[in-house]
Amino acid sequence: MSIDGARKKITQAVDGFAEEMLDINRRIFERPELCYQEKFAKQTLADYLSERGFAVTTPKGWPPTSFIARHGKAKTPAVAILAEYDALPEIGHACGHSMIAAAACGATSAIVKAEPDHPGSLLVIGTPAEEGGGGKIQMLAKGAFKGVDAAIMIHPSNKTRAVARMYAIAELTFEFRGKAAHAAAFPDQGINALDAGVLFYNAVSALRQQLKGEARVHGIFTHGGDAPNIIPERVEMKFYVRALDYGYFRELERKVVECAHGSARAAGCKLKIKKREAEYAPFYPNYPMGRVFRENMKTLGIVEDSFSETEEIGSSDIGNLSQALPTLHPEFRVGDRGAINHSRDFLTAVVSKFGTGAMIGMTKAMALTVYELLANPSLMAEVKKEFKAATGVGNRRK
Numbered sequence: 001m002s003i004d005g006a007r008k009k010i011t012q013a014v015d016g017f018a019e020e021m022l023d024i025n026r027r028i029f030e031r032p033e034l035c036y037q038e039k040f041a042k043q044t045l046a047d048y049l050s051e052r053g054f055a056v057t058t059p060k061g062w063p064p065t066s067f068i069a070r071h072g073k074a075k076t077p078a079v080a081i082l083a084e085y086d087a088l089p090e091i092g093h094a095c096g097h098s099m100i101a102a103a104a105c106g107a108t109s110a111i112v113k114a115e116p117d118h119p120g121s122l123l124v125i126g127t128p129a130e131e132g133g134g135g136k137i138q139m140l141a142k143g144a145f146k147g148v149d150a151a152i153m154i155h156p157s158n159k160t161r162a163v164a165r166m167y168a169i170a171e172l173t174f175e176f177r178g179k180a181a182h183a184a185a186f187p188d189q190g191i192n193a194l195d196a197g198v199l200f201y202n203a204v205s206a207l208r209q210q211l212k213g214e215a216r217v218h219g220i221f222t223h224g225g226d227a228p229n230i231i232p233e234r235v236e237m238k239f240y241v242r243a244l245d246y247g248y249f250r251e252l253e254r255k256v257v258e259c260a261h262g263s264a265r266a267a268g269c270k271l272k273i274k275k276r277e278a279e280y281a282p283f284y285p286n287y288p289m290g291r292v293f294r295e296n297m298k299t300l301g302i303v304e305d306s307f308s309e310t311e312e313i314g315s316s317d318i319g320n321l322s323q324a325l326p327t328l329h330p331e332f333r334v335g336d337r338g339a340i341n342h343s344r345d346f347l348t349a350v351v352s353k354f355g356t357g358a359m360i361g362m363t364k365a366m367a368l369t370v371y372e373l374l375a376n377p378s379l380m381a382e383v384k385k386e387f388k389a390a391t392g393v394g395n396r397r398k
């Protein structure tokens, strides 16, 4: 069968699985589970993919709510569709990861139905805990992506865009320690940790004006003292430092840490800095994959919103994956422009007619792109060549 013949069959097959995709989205949406607790979601996907002929396992040492599902006679090339399925505290599936899970099932089922003897190995890799838990980072460390030639996932958003980049992010906790004393009778005997915290907040605010364009620093007080009549002895703050360029990211982190040291010194406090180990690396898209995805969107009549690849971006653990293998993370709009991720409006959009319609359209583009990666060796060679060449680029971890 020619690639063109297969394309038509795959597109039709996605339509055939539309109802099942809506059902998976709805079921996971209605039972939101927080990071590393996604038992129901994992089981839903594992059962579904087993029924469709995939061999599903969770190898030893992987997070218990992760999995790999494999279909195909040959080992290579191996192309993975990633499924996220964790929810947010309080607000549930307001990032729409239930849709990512449904799209992964729909795209792979369609390829298997249309082309049961497809070349290579077709994978679904279930990656839990994207919302802060760094599931993909843990899985990378366990070798979960060894032998995977390329990986892709589509993410719901307030805009449709085939190619976007994402910030690296460092999550830092600053603890200023002073000395408690009666704030009225013996203020001179206290050392005010809140002063250090306020100075630090203001130092970072001043620093923010001198930032290069593609960077963010933002933080909060998580402990500001215990009572107004006690000179605060302990103040804790959490800050996120983000940048696109990896070199600048490290520089900016150093500057923020210097602000904290200076503020601690000015107030006579001690300072402890803790850093979350699972740091998200900058996401660097694979451009040949992006080009093919874009072509597929065009053929399907899916219109991209006009945004540059660095506008309105966040951070994700897929950043770390993009440092290890060719990766793509297109977005699709599920509501109007104002329905932004992690909001109540977004939550409504995730199960709306418009939103799920967009999901099905983009699932087709993903299925076609994955099939081409499996069936077209020269495309795969180009994807790998670009990945290798890009390791010298500044937004890569070195």
Ligand SMILES: [Zn+2]
Pocket: 095, 096, 097, 130, 155
């Ligand atoms: Zn998300």
Ligand SMILES: [Zn+2]
Pocket: 095, 131, 341, 342
């Ligand atoms: Zn999110």
